[in-house]
Amino acid sequence: MVYQFIETRMKNQVGIIELNRPERLNSLNRKMVSEILEALLAFESNEDIRVIVLTGNGKAFSAGADIEEMMGDNPISLELLDQFSDWDRLATIKKPIIGAVKGYVFGGGFELALSCDLLIAAAGTEFSFPEVGLGVMPGAGGTQRLTKLVGRTKALEWLWTGKRISANTALNNGIINKIVASELLMEESMKLATILASQPPISLRLIKDSVNKAIDYSLHEGMQYERKNFYLLFGTEDQKEGMSAFVEKRKPNYQGK
Ligand code: CAA
Numbered sequence: 375m376v377y378q379f380i381e382t383r384m385k386n387q388v389g390i391i392e393l394n395r396p397e398r399l400n401s402l403n404r405k406m407v408s409e410i411l412e413a414l415l416a417f418e419s420n421e422d423i424r425v426i427v428l429t430g431n432g433k434a435f436s437a438g439a440d441i442e443e444m445m446g447d448n449p450i451s452l453e454l455l456d457q458f459s460d461w462d463r464l465a466t467i468k469k470p471i472i473g474a475v476k477g478y479v480f481g482g483g484f485e486l487a488l489s490c491d492l493l494i495a496a497a498g499t500e501f502s503f504p505e506v507g508l509g510v511m512p513g514a515g516g517t518q519r520l521t522k523l524v525g526r527t528k529a530l531e532w533l534w535t536g537k538r539i540s541a542n543t544a545l546n547n548g549i550i551n552k553i554v555a556s557e558l559l560m561e562e563s564m565k566l567a568t569i570l571a572s573q574p575p576i577s578l579r580l581i582k583d584s585v586n587k588a589i590d591y592s593l594h595e596g597m598q599y600e601r602k603n604f605y606l607l608f609g610t611e612d613q614k615e616g617m618s619a620f621v622e623k624r625k626p627n628y629q630g631k
Pocket of ligand 1: 397402440441478481504505508513514
């Protein structure tokens with residue numbers, strides 16, 4: 375598939391999506407967001423792909439939504455455009471998504487990163503919600519996802535000031551999983567992707583589903599939900615393979631069935 379603003383490739387069982395508009399710091403125009411969604415959906419339905427890595431070409435992961443594209447919008451054009459429905463669908467991807475980020479992770483780029491499941495950042499990466507400086511605010515989940523991750527006090531400070539957050543601060547606040555040297559970003563991200571690709575895919579899928587429910591559900595509802603997913607896994611061949619391999623003292627070979 376040929377895209378205008380992204381590139382995709384597959385390596386072993388990993389699908390890689392690279393934002394590819396480096397001359398504009400991968401700022402996200404609408405076409406690019408719909409291409410990202412299209413690529414995610416293609417990997418989601420591709421049985422050969424178990425894990426997705428999302429990254430950016432050039433010095434930035436993404437400097438946010440394309441300001442020039444949206445500057446002439448009005449409430450009605452935005453309502454009719456309904457561009458955030460693409461972002462909603464992006465959050466429904468069930469396979470693990472690893473974000474491999476570097477440079478600027480700003481605005482919509484930060485929101486895209488927060489839509490990933492795990493994040494590896496190159497040393498020197500900076501995160502920010504600068505929308506306040508443009509007379510607006512995040513619109514693709516930034517206020518919601520950031521607050522759930524770091525709590526109200528820090529979220530308000532960062533969103534109100536638009537200040538840049540270092541990779542270390544992001545790590546200390548549970549926003550990212552790891553910081554690596556810039557030149558090792560893809561290598562380290564692929565290492566993690568390969569580990570996940572060797573795990574039973576339906577377990578990964580139902581773990582993601584259950585963890586996501588923990589954000590919205592009460593503890594009691596979440597526990598009930600988790601239980602059903604646990605029971606469901608006993609209907610898979612991979613459960614039989616995993617437990618047999620343990621008893622037979624061999625390495626399991628999961629088929630995702
Ligand atoms: N939209 C459109 N163009 C952008 C852009 C953006 N978000 N970010 C960078 N660019 C363009 C610049 O205009 C510039 O284009 P030209 O070469 O044609 O002048 C090119 O990319 C390179 O950028 P800079 O020269 O500015 O690079 P820099 O290294 O000096 O600065 C930066 C980098 C600090 C990230 C700066 O580009 C910047 O502040 N960008 C805007 C960041 C921002 O405000 N993002 C939030 C957008 S709103 C949003 O995301 C809403 C939402 O929630 C959905």
